[in-house]
Amino acid sequence: HEADAYRTDLMTITRHVLNEQSRNPEARGDLTILLSHIVLGCKFVASAVNKAGLAKLIGLAGETNVQASAPAYQPSSPRLTSVIFLPCEIEMVKHSLCDQGEEQKKLDVLSNEVFVKALVSSGRTCVLVSEEDEEATFVEPALRGKYCVCFDPLDGSSNIDCGVSIGTIFGIYMIKDKENVTLEDVLQPGKNMVAAGYCMYGSSCTLVLSTGNGVNGFTLDPSLGEFILTHPDIKIPKKGKIYSVNEGNAKNWDEPTAKFVEKCKFPKDGSSPKSLRYIGSMVADVHRTLLYGGVFLYPADKKSPNGKLRVLYEVFPMSFLMEQAGGQSFTGKQRALDLVPTKIHERSPIFLGSYEDVEEIKGLYAEQA
Ligand code: AHG
Ligand code: MN
Ligand code: MN
Ligand code: MN
Numbered sequence: 312h313e314a315d316a317y318r319t320d321l322m323t324i325t326r327h328v329l330n331e332q333s334r335n336p337e338a339r340g341d342l343t344i345l346l347s348h349i350v351l352g353c354k355f356v357a358s359a360v361n362k363a364g365l366a367k368l369i370g371l372a373g374e375t376n377v378q379a380s381a382p383a384y385q386p387s388s389p390r391l392t393s394v395i396f397l398p399c400e401i402e403m404v405k406h407s408l409c410d411q412g413e414e415q416k417k418l419d420v421l422s423n424e425v426f427v428k429a430l431v432s433s434g435r436t437c438v439l440v441s442e443e444d445e446e447a448t449f450v451e452p453a454l455r456g457k458y459c460v461c462f463d464p465l466d467g468s469s470n471i472d473c474g475v476s477i478g479t480i481f482g483i484y485m486i487k488d489k490e491n492v493t494l495e496d497v498l499q500p501g502k503n504m505v506a507a508g509y510c511m512y513g514s515s516c517t518l519v520l521s522t523g524n525g526v527n528g529f530t531l532d533p534s535l536g537e538f539i540l541t542h543p544d545i546k547i548p549k550k551g552k553i554y555s556v557n558e559g560n561a562k563n564w565d566e567p568t569a570k571f572v573e574k575c576k577f578p579k580d581g582s583s584p585k586s587l588r589y590i591g592s593m594v595a596d597v598h599r600t601l602l603y604g605g606v607f608l609y610p611a612d613k614k615s616p617n618g619k620l621r622v623l624y625e626v627f628p629m630s631f632l633m634e635q636a637g638g639q640s641f642t643g644k645q646r647a648l649d650l651v652p653t654k655i656h657e658r659s660p661i662f663l664g665s666y667e668d669v670e671e672i673k674g675l676y677a678e679q680a
Pocket of ligand 4: 442
């Protein structure tokens with residue numbers, strides 16, 4: 312009856328987070344509520360990504376099969392019939408997009424708007440940092456909560472038009488004093504994050520999350536509109552056979568990176584060479600690294616001395632997850648989570664993945680130091 316139990320005793324992401332949060336006495340459900348709004352944003356993007364190619368225009372979730380009454384908002388562009396939104400969520404999505412108007416919005420701009428509005432309306436955030444917004448968003452006092460969310464609403468945007476996996480990345484900090492929030496509250500080291508995760512929009516929609524007690528993966532069941540626990544307690548293999556880097560930048564790499572990649576291709580100890588896998592969406596490359604092991608690197612190079620990936624909403628969340636899964640993450644100079652950012656869109660080189668693989672890279676940088 313194990314299978315039956317599984318089918319009827321659904322471990323949804325909300326139930327899972329509630330279970331985890333019930334362990335700390337002072338929890339008041341705020342993080343659970345915040346995460347449920349992030350989940351809504353992910354479901355919207357999943358729906359839009361799945362149909363973006365077909366619908367051409369990103370319209371609104373159709374109301375044919377979830378709303379009896381006439382919708383408040385008359386979508387002007389072709390409708391996406393959605394099967395993953397709960398009725399109450401449709402209204403939120405409609406209201407958040409009712410200024411959608413005529414013009415077609417690029418998916419990353421649209422995704423950003425949905426996440427900003429879902430996070431603000433959650434009443435649990437007081438400052439937001441998004442890759443798509445030059446300045447941080449300070450939530451008006453009436454709706455202010457105690458969390459800061461740093462997010463990349465659509466990661467891997469260069470892969471949208473060819474249908475290759477893309478994603479959303481987020482990291483959550485607790486704010487010290489929500490009455491007078493300043494940018495200092497956001498510029499905290501990654502080790503202060505209370506939760507982090509990503510959602511990958513691929514052959515299936517998978518949300519990977521940690522609230523500080525390990526890493527769990529949830530897969531969206533479109534017929535239920537719920538993320539169901541499918542990858543409990545993910546642990547990354549201690550060592551891997553895959554390296555993931557954009558070899559096109561090899562001309563500009565520094566010595567330790569060049570040496571490491573050389574060792575992957577021409578091992579001296581008689582072991583077999585590693586495989587190269589590079590998708591070009593950080594979420595997809597990190598997800599494969601987390602499940603299969605190996606190492607993902609976006610090193611500094613002569614052109615970009617701080618590498619390309621952004622500290623607050625790419626490097627920190629992925630490093631947090633890697634450490635929680637038994638791996639590690641290094642900037643070339645220090646543990647990634649110890650970095651203290653000085654600007655909200657600051658970049659950093661990153662080497663993350665299997666513990667032993669990253670140790671090897673740390674050794675090569677130590678030799679050079
Ligand atoms: P974004 O689409 O959010 O700007 O992020 C793209 C990033 C990341 O997803 C990926 O790892 C990296 O860009 C790929 O960069 P290259 O194309 O330079 O390899
Ligand atoms: Mn990105
Ligand atoms: Mn992005
Ligand atoms: Mn971008």
